[in-house]
Amino acid sequence: MVRSRWVFALLAITVLLSVIGAKVPFTAAQNQASTSDRPLGLAQGLKDLNTVAQIAVPELDLAKERADAAKRPSNLPTRFAKDYQTTLDIKQVASIEIVGNRTVARLRIDAPKALSINVGFTSYNLPKSGQLFLYSPDYRSILGPYSAADNEEHGQLWTPIVAGDQMIIEYSADSGEFALADLTLSAINRGFSGFGIPRDLLVDKSGSCNVDVVCxxxxxxxxxxxxxxxxxxxxxxxxxxxxxxxxxxxxxxxxxxxxxxxxxxxxxxxxxxxxxxxxxxxxxxxxxxxxxxxxxxxxxxxxxxxxxxxxxxxxxxxxxxxxxxxxxxxxxxxxxxxxxxxxxxxxxxxxxxxxxxxxxxxxxxxxxxxxxxxxxxxxxxxxxxxxxxxxxxxxxxxxxxxxxxxxxxxxxxxxxxxxxxxxxxxxxxxxxxxxxxxxxxxxxxxxxxxxxxxxxxxxxxxGTPAFTLNVNPSSVAVCAPVSAQTTVNLGWISGFSEPVTLSASNLPAGATASFTPNPVISPTLSSQLTIGNLSTAMAGDYSVAIRGDSTTISRTTNLDLSISGGLPSAAPSLTAPANNATNVSETPAFSWSSAAGATNYLLEIASDANFSNLVYTATTELTSLTSAPLSTNTKHYWRVRAANACGVSAFSSTFSFTTEAAPGDCPIGTETVVAFNETFDSDPSWVHGGTGDTWAYGAFGYNGGNGIKATDPASVSDQWITTPAISLTEGLTPTLQFWNSQTIEDRSAGGCYDGALVEVSTDGGSAWNQIPNSALLTDPYNGAITASTNPLNGSQAWCGDPQDWLKSVVDLNAYNGQSVMFRFRLASDDSVGRPDGWKIDNISVKACVAEVVPEGPSLVFLPAITKN
The missing domain is CATH 2.40.10.10 (Trypsin-like serine proteases)
Structure with missing residues (x-):
């Protein structure tokens, strides 16, 4: 049996990460990110949690679920949660960012009215460098890190609860190993009663005649x-x-x-x-x-x-x-x-x-x-x-x-x-x-x-009685001579009753440590630690050892202490991207020089030189950072400043760069001509049909707006919907662009059982030809359909199961100067379906032409007038 690690649910963690706040220590070398015992969202300053990809599950009817649970037969166990079944590859549906040498995927689960959330991964296999955390958005409840040590023969991982109605799933690994993970989320379980429920949400409780085991x-x-x-x-x-x-x-x-x-x-x-x-x-x-x-x-x-x-x-x-x-x-x-x-x-x-x-x-x-x-x-x-x-x-x-x-x-x-x-x-x-x-x-x-x-x-x-020991926060940054403070928390394992005496070692030279109270005696659960006399302490990072001793047991834990003796010495110097760089990746790798005394750096990216419109900010302990995707084909401005517990430096000089053009973008110096645009603000009443036709217009478009959708049924179907005719002007470089999301049955081996594709007609809809993979500038087909009962058996197709919203761009140069129609087609075999099917929104046909520069006004020279 493959061994799996046990994990702690870290409770009551409050972390402030700002340019003048507490430094969050990170155990990596200073030039790269690495594994940590905390989510990278805390240690590395990733984008705000509100910006990450989100999965919203149906709202709980608490009264109904509790009533249903009360009616369960007595020969069944007590139910405390309502399930939501899904099949989500975390690597595909989560927001992806790069921090140093690590790639990070984060997914936010929103379960309205839920009192707790727990999840199940029916496929769980992490690479050696992989880590998985699950936590509440306020970081007060953190599960993990789970790692390759938790890979089991049964290939699953099921988690304890996280209190509240939201959970963040965070998977990270060294970038070279990131794609090796098998991490399929299959169950999102929403608590409506049971343990861990906050007091203000309490409805059910155990009978008051019960006797606590500590009595x-x-x-x-x-x-x-x-x-x-x-x-x-x-x-x-x-x-x-x-x-x-x-x-x-x-x-x-x-x-x-x-x-x-x-x-x-x-x-x-x-x-x-x-x-x-x-x-x-x-x-x-x-x-x-x-x-x-x-x-x-x-x-x-x-x-x-x-x-x-x-x-x-x-x-x-x-x-x-x-x-x-x-x-x-x-x-x-x-x-x-x-x-x-x-x-x-x-x-x-x-x-x-x-x-x-x-x-x-x-x-x-x-x-x-x-x-x-x-x-x-x-x-x-x-x-x-x-x-x-x-x-x-x-x-x-x-x-x-x-x-x-x-x-x-x-x-x-x-x-x-x-x-x-x-x-x-x-x-x-x-x-x-x-x-x-x-x-x-x-x-x-x-x-x-x-x-x-x-x-x-x-x-x-x-059954030896014992106690647990930890500090919260486990990282403190101070500006000398201000004292550092944290709370030492103890937990009494059943039967333990001895006083615990606390002590600290590895302190900065000349520093003192005091605990209030000390010793800690049950039922007291915590002690305030103050590290003082820091006026002569050397600036730097310290790992302070906190020890608890009872008569029979000793426990230790560490406090990461960062001491700053003054402001960072100078503003950093920017190195990459170089000033005025062009054709820069949409996820640029930024780097800058270190500043003496700095414990972290704030990176700002804006679309204007005055930085009034910030498009990305991040705080990191490193001198390099790879940003989240920026707008393509766009000029950006960036700067960095250093920080520590004493304050911040001035900003660096400002550099600019222009990101590369993405497929379908018109390069700077050209302008866009729109030949066709459908945003589905109203029902376009397009022609649709075929076997098992489910094409419909409704509120299932991109970003919650309207769009069109076809269900992937558990029966043989071949359903289509067509655009009106669109004229492509000779000599332009046209593209078809559309947003789509897919939940279509795949075969999980590079191909599809059910599948979707796009066809084009140049004769008013009499004959149709599939758009080939070679014309797909983004989002290529997943593979061939291999189901004998599927009418499109053998065709290349899409079957993301699921694939979140992506922008597909199709090269239309082959049809320049012609009148074309497009047909969106979804076909299925005789078993297994997906109710979400294929959703499409924001369909357009665009082309790029040279930008016309208007002529300036003519200059008229008038004769001089002599003044007397």
């Missing part, structure tokens, strides 16, 4: 508490489960849960587990605040494989993709596979997949069928007659039931228990699951007793 009632169960985790499946459903020990005591990441939670061999890769999600305060039982969800945990794992399951006793055993990190203080619970009843039992679970709770039954259990009261009935389940303290709820399914010896005897199947009643719950029996259906894929024995010891009872192992 004194949990003291005897600290180890087992660390076994239990919440998890999601398919990004939609949620349950609970627990790590379970084996006779080999090898701490394999085996995780016991319920069969009805729906984990299969096909979807096990979608499992995301949430560890140590529990309150740090013992909330008063029965109080209003006891049911209020807390922020989601920052300790997660993703991916699993199914080992065994058995419906009769409702068990499922999975193996997590990775080893459970030791800093999670994991514990592998023991088990009891003997038959019989128990004088008392304890349950540890996540009701509603909110904070971990503990429940107690002080009366003897019964052996019954599921939901039965006849003893012993079929004998497959343990009946908990009623809970004496606490309860269970939706989301608790799959959680372990422990006997008085702290061994798992069952996992929750279902029941009627809730706050305010004394009804029963039923747990599938480990004693029945032990031999299950008689095969390794339907019983526990093969997995939990790999040594063939014959043992029917086993104690647990592991």
């Amino acid at each position: 004194p009632e949990g003291d005897d169960w600290r180890a087992e508490i660390n076994s239990v985790a919440a998890y999601t499946r398919n990004g939609l459903d949620m349950c609970s489960g627990a790590l379970i020990n084996t006779t080999a005591n090898d701490q394999k990441p085996y995780f016991l849960t319920a069969n009805h939670c729906g984990i299969t061999a096909e979807n096990a890769a979608t499992v995301v587990t949430y560890w140590n999600y529990e309150s740090t305060l013992c909330r008063t039982i029965g109080s209003a605040e006891n049911g209020t969800p807390l922020p989601k945990p920052n300790t997660t794992m993703t991916g699993a494989i199914l080992l065994a399951n058995y419906a009769a006793s409702d068990f499922a055993l999975i193996e997590l993709d990775d080893e459970v990190p030791t800093e999670y203080a994991p514990f592998w619970s023991g088990w009891n596979a003997q038959s019989g009843d128990f004088p008392s039992v304890v349950a540890i679970h996540h009701p509603g997949v909110e904070e971990k709770r503990i429940s107690f039954e002080d009366q003897a259990t019964q052996t019954t069928d599921y939901l039965g009261t006849t003893v012993p009935g079929g004998g497959t389940h343990i009946r908990v007659v009623d809970w004496d303290l606490g309860t269970t709820e939706g989301g608790s399914s799959g959680s372990p039931l422990y006997d008085p010896n702290h061994r798992i005897v069952g996992q929750l199947h279902g029941g009627y228990a809730a706050c305010g009643n004394e009804l029963s719950d039923w747990y599938g029996r480990v004693s029945v699951s032990w031999n299950g259906g008689g095969t390794s894929t339907s019983r526990l024995k093969d997995w939990l007793d790999p040594t063939n010891s014959g043992a029917l009872v086993l104690d647990g192992t592991g």
